[in-house]
Amino acid sequence: MTQNIKLYGAIISKSMRQFATYRTNIFAGIVSALFMLGARWALWVALFATGNAGDITLAETMTFFVVGDFVMVWMGTSFGDVIGEDNRSGDIALKITRPCSYHFQLLAERHSVAVIETLTKSVPIFIAAAVLIGILPPIGAGAFGLFVLAVLLGGAVYFLVDLIISYSVFWLTDYWYVRWYQRAILQLFGGTVLPLWFYPDWLRAIADVLPFRFVMFAPMEIYLGRLSGADVYATFVAALFWIFVLFCAERLIWRRVQYKLVVQGG
Amino acid sequence: MHSVRVFFRIVKFLFKAKIEYPAAYLGGIVSQWLANGITMLLIVLTVLNFGTLGGWLPMEVMFLHSVWLFTYAVGSSFAYNLSRLFRHMAVDGTMDEALTRPVPPFLYLVATTFNIGYVSHITLAVGALVFSMIQLGISWAAWQWLWFVVMIVCGGIITACMMLICEMPSLRTRSRSPVGVFFDSGRNFAQFPLVIYPRVLQIIFTTVLPFGFVGFYPSQVLLGKQDGLLPQVNMWLSPVVAVLIVGITALCWRILSRRYESAGT
Numbered sequence: 321m322t323q324n325i326k327l328y329g330a331i332i333s334k335s336m337r338q339f340a341t342y343r344t345n346i347f348a349g350i351v352s353a354l355f356m357l358g359a360r361w362a363l364w365v366a367l368f369a370t371g372n373a374g375d376i377t378l379a380e381t382m383t384f385f386v387v388g389d390f391v392m393v394w395m396g397t398s399f400g401d402v403i404g405e406d407n408r409s410g411d412i413a414l415k416i417t418r419p420c421s422y423h424f425q426l427l428a429e430r431h432s433v434a435v436i437e438t439l440t441k442s443v444p445i446f447i448a449a450a451v452l453i454g455i456l457p458p459i460g461a462g463a464f465g466l467f468v469l470a471v472l473l474g475g476a477v478y479f480l481v482d483l484i485i486s487y488s489v490f491w492l493t494d495y496w497y498v499r500w501y502q503r504a505i506l507q508l509f510g511g512t513v514l515p516l517w518f519y520p521d522w523l524r525a526i527a528d529v530l531p532f533r534f535v536m537f538a539p540m541e542i543y544l545g546r547l548s549g550a551d552v553y554a555t556f557v558a559a560l561f562w563i564f565v566l567f568c569a570e571r572l573i574w575r576r577v578q579y580k581l582v583v584q585g586g
Numbered sequence: 587m588h589s590v591r592v593f594f595r596i597v598k599f600l601f602k603a604k605i606e607y608p609a610a611y612l613g614g615i616v617s618q619w620l621a622n623g624i625t626m627l628l629i630v631l632t633v634l635n636f637g638t639l640g641g642w643l644p645m646e647v648m649f650l651h652s653v654w655l656f657t658y659a660v661g662s663s664f665a666y667n668l669s670r671l672f673r674h675m676a677v678d679g680t681m682d683e684a685l686t687r688p689v690p691p692f693l694y695l696v697a698t699t700f701n702i703g704y705v706s707h708i709t710l711a712v713g714a715l716v717f718s719m720i721q722l723g724i725s726w727a728a729w730q731w732l733w734f735v736v737m738i739v740c741g742g743i744i745t746a747c748m749m750l751i752c753e754m755p756s757l758r759t760r761s762r763s764p765v766g767v768f769f770d771s772g773r774n775f776a777q778f779p780l781v782i783y784p785r786v787l788q789i790i791f792t793t794v795l796p797f798g799f800v801g802f803y804p805s806q807v808l809l810g811k812q813d814g815l816l817p818q819v820n821m822w823l824s825p826v827v828a829v830l831i832v833g834i835t836a837l838c839w840r841i842l843s844r845r846y847e848s849a850g851t
Binding site: 344348351352359363365366367496497498500507508513 | 767
């Protein structure tokens with residue numbers, strides 16, 4: 321365990337050093353983040369100017385996206401690209417024989433990118449939004465604690481869903497498009513682009529029975545105080561149920577993958 | 587004429603190579619349909635919820651978004667792969683290869699990097715355009731259909747040229763272009779009516795980064811709207827902007843390719 325934590329820290333610090341040498345990437349990340357915030361702000365101001373937002377406020381919506389961005393950079397990419405490339409190049413043979421699990425390596429690599437994206441994307445967006453727009457704080461320390469817990473559960477849901485979808489690369493001749501399926505499903509049922517508050521009833525009902533809302537929407541509802549009391553615990557129970565189901569499915573498919581996997585020599 | 591024949595011949599071979607793996611090709615097409623279709627659906631749902639966006643009705647926003655997607659697909663078919671290749675050209679010898687072929691180097695590069703995958707974006711955009719036009723009850727005269735074609739061609743040219751101009755510096759830097767972000771981020775603004783942005787941004791997207799001419803301004807001719815900066819003039823300017831930007835792209839290419847230094851690979 322201690323060795324894994326050390327390894328996790330080493331992977332992250334190494335990738336940060338590597339990234340810091342490419343200053344253009346840092347510049348591009350910050351400029352792109354600020355552009356995105358500007359576009360999003362203008363869009364929602366224009367929409368709220370119609371006066372048809374119901375009980376949702378502009379501040380809540382902007383907070384949803386700005387704080388939600390911190391959550392999404394830790395999840396937003398797809399394992400499909402990494403696993404697909406490992407499978408194509410044969411590197412997977414080396415990685416699964418290393419003295420730490422392949423899944424741990426995947427997670428550490430993703431988090432190393434997430435640390436950088438947090439610094440170059442989420443933090444500049446948050447500072448700009450807090451200064452120029454005004455971001456709502458969590459409704460209380462307790463709610464913030466529950467929000468962090470919801471984010472961890474959402475992270476587990478995303479990790480498992482992503483793995484299950486990404487394993488399809490072992491059966492495909494090409495893999496670049498796997499991430500598009502995953503992105504599409506998450507956007508439609510996760511409420512990451514348009515909060516589920518604004519969905520028509522029939523689509524909201526479908527999204528509510530699927531696990532994707534736990535990734536960002538449910539934690540943000542807790543942060544904003546739109547979900548409280550027994551509803552929060554019901555959300556946690558539902559998230560844990562989905563984690564159990566997805567974990568069983570993931571283990572089952574991973575076992576099949578290990579039989580399916582053929583690495584050519586060379 | 588010979589160069590054009592060579593261009594189509596190379597593209598034909600690229601297409602043949604791609605459909606050698608029909609399941610993979612179809613998998614890619616369907617994934618893009620889903621991803622872009624869901625983005626479009628969510629945009630329309632958003633505007634439906636609020637009624638209008640900057641005075642544009644949901645179906646007008648859908649029309650604009652479809653034009654934006656269509657022109658992006660047309661432009662990217664020619665420029666996407668090439669723009670991503672600039673940073674590797676000197677190192678992997680692609681540029682040396684292009685310079686030693688008996689066709690103009692730029693044409694050779696555009697042909698060999700042509701991306702046939704954007705057929706998914708185009709089919710989706712056409713479907714959404716037809717749907718929004720039916721919903722809006724649009725019936726056009728012949729000149730308006732002609733303007734529609736001009737709008738798509740000019741929008742495609744502007745998109746391709748902006749992409750190339752923003753990424754071309756990487757031919758020299760041999761890493762990510764320092765101004766590439768202005769294309770990637772800037773183009774996203776154009777999927778909505780420019781009128782929702784502050785005036786300073788409207789000026790930027792009408793002059794320095796002319797993404798307003800990709801869809802917003804020319805669409806107004808067809809939708810009977812007059813929004814944004816000097817709409818009576820700007821709505822007709824797409825062809826002029828397209829010609830100007832082709833000139834700027836040619837100039838950038840000329841300067842950078844003349845200063846090109848091979849890595850010797």
